[in-house]
Amino acid sequence: MVTALTVLIAIISVLLMLVVLIQNPKGGGVDSTFGGQGANQLFGAAKSTNLVEKATWGLAIALVVLCIITTIIVSNSAGETGIQLLSE
Incomplete structure (x- = not known):
């Protein structure tokens, strides 16, 4: 689950970079x-x-x-792992 979210975050980040680069810095429309x-x-x-x-x-x-x-997902899974390690 975390891997899928990480890949999705990477894809969205690349798309966001491309969309920002397309913008005209003067606000005049698409470059x-x-x-x-x-x-x-x-x-x-x-x-x-x-x-x-x-x-x-x-x-x-x-x-x-x-x-x-x-x-949130990573912190919850890390918290569960920490509890398991302490109980062992």
């Missing part, structure tokens, strides 16, 4: 380096900016939640 012209023509500049911003927030929230869940 042209990553196909921004096609995205701007397809969605329009405002809609592509909203999509990238929503993706950034969604991935960031998912990352925080998964990290907290993984920490």
Whole structure:
């Protein structure tokens, strides 16, 4: 379970890095380096900016939640192991 969560956290982290790199530092829309012209023509500049911003927030929230869940699971399993070691 912890391994699956760790892999999921790694995947979300890489996706979050890519989404952040796609953003234009001036807030003007999708960066042209990553196909921004096609995205701007397809969605329009405002809609592509909203999509990238929503993706950034969604991935960031998912990352925080998964990290907290993984920490709780690891601390609970470590606590049980510690109790077992003390009782032996």
